[in-house]
Amino acid sequence: MAKLLTLPKKPAIEAVAIGCSAGGLEALRKILNALPATFPAAVIIVAHTAPDGENLLSSLLAKTCQLPVSEAYEREPVLPGQVYVAPPNYHLLIEPNRCFALSVDERVCFVRPAVDVLFYSAADVYRDRLLGVILTGANSDGAQGLKAIKAAGGITLVQDPGEAYADTMPKTAIATGAVDKVLSLAALAIEISEQ
Amino acid sequence: MDDTSIQAIEISLFLEALYQRHGYDFRNYAKASIKRRVLTLAAIHGQTVADLIPRILHDDGFVTEAIAQLSVPVSEMFRDPIVFKTLRETILPLLQTYPRINIWQAGCATGEEIYSLAIILEEEGLLERAQIYATDINDIALRKAEDGIFPVRYLPEYERNYKNAGGKTKLSDYYVANTEFMRLHERLRRKIVFAHHNLVSDGVFCEVQLILCRNVLIYFNNDLQKKVLELFHKSLVRHGFLCLGTRESKRAVEERQLFAAINRNCMIFQKKGGEL
Structure with missing residues (x-):
């Protein structure tokens, strides 16, 4: 009898993929700062940044986040409880063996790294164990990728365009009709940290 | 399913x-x-x-x-200027001792990077002694590379990169341009042999002092990457140099003791003494 009463368990999230552009640093800080040191999933970030130089974003985020933050290194495994940032001027992808891959293929939506590229490949690998998030940005990148995450059974969240520094990215994502929840940054932070 | x-x-x-x-x-x-x-x-x-x-x-x-x-080719002149600066300041002086300098770029795409290297060689007085091989599997890209014609819309970026790479004169000394296209000078083009070569299936075809292969191995799985690193090891003279893309896996290059790092940020390595 006990067996019949068991509810189907929601699969645990293996990875959180986040895309953002203009105004992204502050938004990312708010979300990452809310994640507990025991957060069980990997967090993978694509932010549109200047193409050259060092990965400033990862060092800025590392200052306030409880989880370890680093650039995503080619061929290295995606580990739980770790925050990764795509290197400037490379697309970031996830291989089926759950390792990072980089590419210098053409820009997508005028940008490299592109959120779409990460989201498509992550959706293929993590399927329903992926949470996709679109934050502030003045670009349409990420919308198609978010749709792919939804189609693969993953969860899709978007920052409320009303409070976003730039509302194009959230609005374009919402317009795909593939978004589970539209939330304020504060609510997003809670929603993600409760996974 | x-x-x-x-x-x-x-x-x-x-x-x-x-x-x-x-x-x-x-x-x-x-x-x-x-x-x-x-x-x-x-x-x-x-x-x-x-x-x-x-x-x-x-x-x-x-x-x-x-x-x-x-094999979508994406390339730019002096991509990662610091790498070209380091090649100029650290590696080229070491190549000066050779009477003839052989260089191979594997995966040259449309040629922007190999022309960049040729410009540096000329500024360091080594171009006359150099023989450059630039190879790719993409014949359409190879033909463009051979022509040495690029759209001018990227010129501002190329000029900036050239300066940051320690450029000694003006980039415009190396090309002629109209409103749409620039063409690299014949004196650079004639030093480069563009040829079809497939890293996956073709073997050693030359012995060189420097191999440039940037952002090519990132597209290969671990086994293929390993195989191509062995091919590079065999294609280099004793103590020859290998330059990879700045974000490529350092671990993969160093773990098998084939190469030692000269400059890890620029991903420049030197062939280690021993044979395979």
């Missing part, structure tokens, strides 16, 4: 057909990127991946275009 899994089968069958029919082996490419490229090729032709299979088998003209799309 869901659509994604079925598509994975289609892609693998297409790559198998391409290999068995034409000998081009993309089966050991990293999966996520090659999937994107195959899907792009299918989308350009308004077809599914499965529809590409009969075409690659029966339409002889299709293979060149397919290869061009599957």
Whole structure:
């Protein structure tokens, strides 16, 4: 009898993929700062940044986040409880063996790294164990990728365009009709940290 | 079975057909990127991946275009200027002792980087003694590289990169331009031999002091990457140099004791003494 009463368990999230552009640093800080040191999933970030130089974003985020933050290194495994940032001027992808891959293929939506590229490949690998998030940005990148995450059974969240520094990215994502929840940054932070 | 899994089968069958029919082996490419490229090729032709299979088998003209799309060349002049600056300041002085300097760029795409290197060689007084081989599997890209003609719209970026790479004069000393295109000078072009070479299936074809292979191995799986690193080891003279892309895996290059790092940020390595 006990067996019949068991509810189907929601699969645990293996990875959180986040895309953002203009105004992204502050938004990312708010979300990452809310994640507990025991957060069980990997967090993978694509932010549109200047193409050259060092990965400033990862060092800025590392200052306030409880989880370890680093650039995503080619061929290295995606580990739980770790925050990764795509290197400037490379697309970031996830291989089926759950390792990072980089590419210098053409820009997508005028940008490299592109959120779409990460989201498509992550959706293929993590399927329903992926949470996709679109934050502030003045670009349409990420919308198609978010749709792919939804189609693969993953969860899709978007920052409320009303409070976003730039509302194009959230609005374009919402317009795909593939978004589970539209939330304020504060609510997003809670929603993600409760996974 | 869901659509994604079925598509994975289609892609693998297409790559198998391409290999068995034409000998081009993309089966050991990293999966996520090659999937994107195959899907792009299918989308350009308004077809599914499965529809590409009969075409690659029966339409002889299709293979060149397919290869061009599957090996999308993206390159720029003096990409990562610090690398070219380091090559200029650290590596070229070491090559000066050779009466003849052989250089190989594997995966030259449309040639922007090899012309950048030729410019540095000229500024350091080494171009006359240099023989440069630039190879790729993409014949369409190779033809563009051989022409040395590039759109001028990227010039501001190239000028900036050239300065940051320690450029000694003006980039405009090396090309002629109209409103749309720039063409690199003949004196640079004649020092470079552009040739078809497939890293996956072709062996050693020259012995060189420096190999440039930037952002090519990132598309290969671990086994293929390992094999190509061995090919580079065999193609280098004793103590020869290897320059890879700045974000490529350091671990993969160093773990097998074939190369020692000269400058890890710029991904410049030196062949270690021992044979394989």
